[in-house]
Amino acid sequence: MKQALIDVTQRIAQRSAPTRQAYLSRINRLVNRPPGAERMGCANVAHAFAALPGGDKFRVVAEKALNIGVITAYNDMLSAHQPYEGYPALIRDEARRLGATVQVAGGVPAMCDGVTQGLPGMELSLFSRDTIAMGTAVGLTHDVFDAVLLLGVCDKIVPGLLIGALHFGHLPCVFVPAGPMSSGLSNNEKSKVREQAAQGLVGRAELLKAESAAYHGPGTCTFYGTANSNQMLLEAMGLHVPGAAFVHPHAGLREALTREAVRTVLSITRAQRFLPIGRLVDERVIVNAMVALLATGGSTNHLIHWVAVARAAGILIDWTDFADLAAAVPLLARVYPNGSADVNQFQAAGGPGYVLRELMASGALHADVATVSARGMAAYAEVPALDGGGQLAWSALQQISGDTSVLRPASEPFSATGGLRLLRGNLGRSVIKTSAVPEDRHIVEAPARVFTSQEALQAAFKAGELDRDVVAVVLFQGPRANGMPELHKLTPPLAVLQGRGYKVALVTDGRMSGASGKVPAAIHVSPEALAGGPLARVRDGDLIRLDAVAGTLEALVDPAVWASRVPATLTAEQAEVNAHDLGRELFAGMRRNVSSAEEGAVTWL
Structure with a gap:
């Protein structure tokens, strides 16, 4: 393992020891309580489950079935979040197959920075992160859940959901992505038209035509901005179903991955392999997120967001930590704006799995951390697909990059240092x-x-x-x-x-x-x-x-x-x-x- 990775991780652990220990102590107090339906008064229980169908109500109260809370950032203003509209029904269906129940615990606001760029609404954008964290807390504070699924993709939404979830660190949590939109007008062509418009060389009609060809359907915007950096970091933290980040919203594989998220979160409850999010997200996992950001030239916004995320878990990091890691972490990806490829081309070339495999093989990532997958970080270096019978399966990635202009091995990086x-x-x-x-x-x-x-x-x-x-x-x-x-x-x-x-x-x-x-x-x-x-x-x-x-x-x-x-x-x-x-x-x-x-x-x- 690279010495810089060891040194920075140890420094963070030492600096964070008092706050991290206090955080874990709070988690431990909550972990050992009886389930909500047993712990609460009868009126509380009646209110909590009044709207459940009779079969589900009997299952959760009498049979003590596991109850999954869903926090969703669904709205149809954001192209990336519009696909979430049907997720609760899908999640309920899969949970019932597995003997569990589901309640949408709450919705959180999700604004689109692309809509508000340069406008007064953008002044609420950063603060929307903490608002989302508080909204997550409001939903989960009903305190009747055994596990949580978190539905969000974009800029402030994922950090906000993660901060909120870490304040309920005693609960197992899995993030459920929705995937990127299909490729439209290339990011380079879009930027050329923007520059022409800035010079007055093209008018509003031409500019709107270009923008609408770039942002044209459901899914995340296809450049490697904050939203797609979020997904890369969640893969590196082991908080997704492995390989779930960049599968198109309407691909058959997407439904299979969403159903797998239900199975995964149930697999890390008390009854089986208990892994609450507050224990999973430790100093090594935070460092893995930082490394993944640097290795892919991800969004600068995360030098703010992940400081806050770490703090929510009692972990203290700063920009010097990022700088020291950057000096030792190679740049492995060229995705717009760091290159000409979009995120779909990044995925086709090997995607997050290729990056994480190369980082682990070169000693630039902690490979021994816990993840929501029982197979650990090794699972995040594999690619999911549907087999001949329509079942979800993972296989080893191709040994070489599918496109060396987009992804390179750690032995031949675009740069020896991070972006x-x-x-x-x-x-x-x-x-x-x-x-x-x-x-x-x-x-x-x-x-x-x-x-x-x-x-x-x-x-x-x-x-x-x-x-x-x-x-x-x-x-x-x-x-x-x-x-x-x-x-x-x-x-x-x-x-x-x-x-x-x-x-x-x-x-x-x-x-x-x-x-x-x-x-x-x-x-x-x-x-x-x-x-x-x-x-x-x-x-x-x-x-x-x-x-x-x-x-x-x-x-x-x-x-x-x-x-x-x-x-x-x-x-x-x-x-x-x-x-x-x-x-x-x-x-x-x-x-x-x-x-x-x-x-x-x-x-x-």
Whole structure:
């Protein structure tokens, strides 16, 4: 096993010992209680099961059958979640075959960042994660369940469900994915049309036609953004039925995998191989998720989300842990925006199973962890299929990549180091996704142009004010300021400037989308400007150096001048805009109480 993997894991375990032990003690107190139908008062039991069909009611109360709770993020606004509409009936049918009962314990909100990009709704996006975690808790707090199935796919939904489930760590849990949409207009072609639209070369009709050809049916968007990174990480954590991540929603195999999720969660209850999620998700499993993210050049959002996920299990990680792992983990995948392939091509080339097999074989992954599959991590290096009799079976993956432009072995990686880097300097700590950025753009040194909103940057671009080497600094986009929206709408204009031959970079305390690509972006700058972070000291014309090779982010300003500057402040008018309309008032408490990005932007501590 790679020494860096051992060292980081041990460091995390030592740092987390008090909080992890307290967490496990709480789980142990809850594990040993009688089942809900025996523990609760008669009126409680009657209410809990009043709506069950008579046979199921008798089974769970009199026969003490196992009762599965389902938390679903179904809605038909999200293409990725629309397929979940029929899952409860399918799950009930399979559970009855196995002598168990099922209740949909609750639904959680699920918003689409693609709909809200660049709009006020995006300011609720990050906080929706903790809202989903609380919604999960509300559903499970009825406390009559022996196991849980969690139905969710997209950006904040999976981390929110996972945080919520870990607060019920005494329950066995399995995540049930729905799969990606079929391939449409290629991601590269879509991006070209976006850049043309940013320059005024095509109109709204042409842009809408391209976008609609890219996002055209049920399933997850096909680029390797936050949603599909979620699925890769759940495979690496052993929380899926092995190989379930990237099977199309309407493939026959998908129904078989969903039915298998019911069998799997029942197999890890008290009656058989008891494995509650709070025990399964230990320090090694968290490290496996971090490694899988780095090895595939996944979404930068997870440098926030998985800090919060780990904290929910009593485990403390930070960006230095990610950085030290990145130095030792090879980049094995090229999926858009890190390459031209979409997630369906990634799956066809070998998918998560190939990545996990290569990582285990090269000593870059903990292979000895518990998983919801009784066969352990080895099962996640296999591929599921329906045999001649229509039964679900797994077989060994092909030895070589199905497409070496998409997946490579650990012995011949795309890069010897992972696709994310930590940047440190007098502007604070931030992260950059290097895997999608051309190597000749890993170092950018240029004068700053400071903005306090993404709209102001777009206006400056349209006015031709940015046609030069420039580091665009966008302030007051952190969690406390406005909920830390993604700034993906800035990608097309900055990409246009870069395409014109200028040295261009973005520096911000906000987020970028998991689809962020070729423009160097130092994001999540912490502390954020509103919390007194040094980013608020930057002025127009300051020379900024972003060096992803050395891992530094610096304002090249005389130290005495730098120290004497009064940080910029959020104007009363802008604060008023951030605080009102479209539901933003309801999240004021979260903005006040949220922790920093590096601490997971957590609102519940």
